Amino acid sequence: MWRVSINAQYLISNDLFFEIHHPLFDAILLKQGAQLIHFQPKGGEPFFWSAKRSTFQKGKAFRGGIPLCWPWFGKIGTPAHGFARIVEWEMAQYVENEEGVQLIFELRDNAFTRSLWDYAFNARLEMNLGHDVELCLHVNAEKESTAALHTYLTCQNIHDVTVMGLGSAYNDALQGGVACETKEPVLHVTHSIDRVYTMPEATTLLCEKDRILSITHKNHSDVVVWNPWREGESSFADMNENDYTQMLCIESARISKPLACEDRLHVKIASL
Template sequence: MHDTLFSLPVVKQISPYLSLRQKDELPLLVINHPLVRAAIATQGAHLLAWQPAGEKPVLWLSDKTPFQSGKALRGGVPICWPWFGPAGTPAHGFARTQTWTLSAHNADEKGVMLTFVLESNAQTQKLWPHEFTLIARFRLGQHCEIELEAHGEFSATAALHSYFNVADIKQVEVSGLGPHFIDKVNADAEGQSEGKQRYPGRIDRIFTQPSDCSVIQDGAGARAIEIYHHYHSDVVTWNPGPELSCSMADMSNDGYKTMVCVETARIHEPLISAAERPARLATTFRLRTDKA
């Protein structure tokens, strides 16, 4: 799927490293820079791919996700806002299915910076009766930085719902999660851990006392992915396992084998936005390989 995104015809060359392309119904912004290639859908300001030069794709994207207007994409980094999970309709909020505006872009020898804006409109007011301005900033190079900034007067839950590409989920361990979790598979039962998670089957847990950095150790892939969490209260980790994966129309039956979600979130402590005091949620990805 990743190679397909980068081979799409160029609709408009915006800058030397940035082009506008089209995948089915959705416009995409594609970055080809000496240090990185990446792709973002304007729907949802949704980062679909981030791949430092010489490395395999870091983000996972389902090969069965439909690129349809108004339909959430499966993979990459969906922006879940202004609610997480089934707290409202649609699930995980409306930010990921709204069309955002590219408001600024810049590039230097280290990478490309993009800024997207979403403002309240008639459609969002029907779903959530608040005026807002939401800003998403991306700094894409050898590291990947994502910052979400919310302006207005409200509280909201949110997550940067990051899907990561792994070689074999059976050999994956995620550390830095903290001791306490809420088990969404087991009727929100509370549990204790040593701050590490493996994936023998379906896992869906909200860790409420996480470290500032989680590490995905991809044993079969001989690399580690560091996820730094900023302005967060929770970290969510998810893998659907074989049974749920087979039931999902936008995921192949064995899709669960090569992905794991580790999500920077604000769930049990909502984001509070007030006049001249925007709320923020941010994450940074760094790749560590045996070449480093």
Template sequence: MSDSSSKPPATGGPGNWSFTRWSTIGQLEALEVHHPLFQATLFLQGAHLTHFAPMDERNWLWLSELARFQPGRAIRGGIPVCWPWFGDPLRNPPEIRKRIASSSAHGFARTALWRLEDVRESAHEVEVSLSLSANDDFQEHWDGHALALITFSFSIRGCQIALTTTNLSKAPLAFSQALHTYLPTDDIQRTRVLGLGNSQYIDTLKDWDYVSQEGPVYFEGEVDRIYETGEALTVVTPSGKRKLTSVGSDSTVVWNPGPGKAQRLSDFPDSAWQKMLCVETANAASDYRVLNEGQSHTLGVFIGRA
């Protein structure tokens, strides 16, 4: 169901958009990009990308068949934006934890309504920018004042995401974050992640102990790790490869719930753990960032062919 007149475009009249249109999916508003070279679906709630694919290809992102598109409910799959904290508040450094007034994991950005700033189109690319002003409206969750600006650039080569945080308060601002990328696979047990060998990681399933990674990352049950590296990674599945190249990141989260936790997750089929994995571009654990007044930091990832 699409209603191109339900919202005014960011700039100019509707005729200025050749490939992008407003759509209502479930109870949420989204932008759908139908370019001759690629397609994408981006929700205003959470600045949440759920679909990207070059034309005639399957979705490069994994989206749960049980995902629900409701106000205030996080979408299971795609690329949730975890901001201005990542993971359990109690597992964040004291500088971040002291600002958090919520027990919820992964911050409030993924269920907040973002504002459309701009849509730029060309014969080869579509760029969409959204913003979230984290001001007094969020004081019940967080003590801070910052601006988050996220830009999605879609092309035949792949999808680039850049999340820029600017500290609008006078005091230093500490925060953690992640682009929580869900990727599909035909078989998790025949899937591996390359590029993390010879790095250390925090194993959150083993009392947050540090472990050394040797060789590729394989999946044989639940995996929840924070790697201390921001190197380019290659995800190898039975049907192909994806390369993830990050900027502004020195930590990578690799996650799969395994069969046990899958049964406890919301909007997640019991067997879906066999068909997905998360490789998250992050500023997590000791890689959290601190901004002085007026300073900015950009966290980004490019997802392309390997």
């Protein structure tokens, strides 16, 4: 029954996604983009938000879970946020044991990627699922690149959320990328936000009344925080009214310091 409701909600056919039901968790992944769109520890709450009006379309981004933005972040190229999230990755390894599941996906340059980014590369996404979620992007490419693990975290009410560990310096995309600094150690989101924090701590905490999510970053240079708010969500066809109150993107990123030709980006997400 649960499987049917997920299929109906996102209009995803069986050949485009797969589910994992483990004693520790339930998860759903899209083959396109090697994208984790659902993770729920047994007895716990889902980690990730997905737009309820999202429908899967081959070659188009799915809003929710952890889309991979690579080999560029933002609108500096076409498509926005790169092509990694709109192409199908090959599953190179699947290992399951009592502690969880490890999956490794691979993507290599081909005629399509060369038409958008004319460089040879071999990208690997390692995913470990158990009590928590770990993702590590490994890149070996002819050219530097930028990336973000564009994590849509779920929350009960954005008005009650506080975020810690971001640091004080950020570039504000809503002001054209201008460099800013805040003296507030804790972020309360009260309006549309699109910031690249350039001196973040190793761990970001999303705090609610009944839950704390820990986002631990490794080999990152930045942390992106995004919420379109009421005025912004109306511009997205796949978002319902007030969806913005139930999500916040906190993204491990390499933007101010691009990924070198051989490099990695890692995140671990856990419920405390």
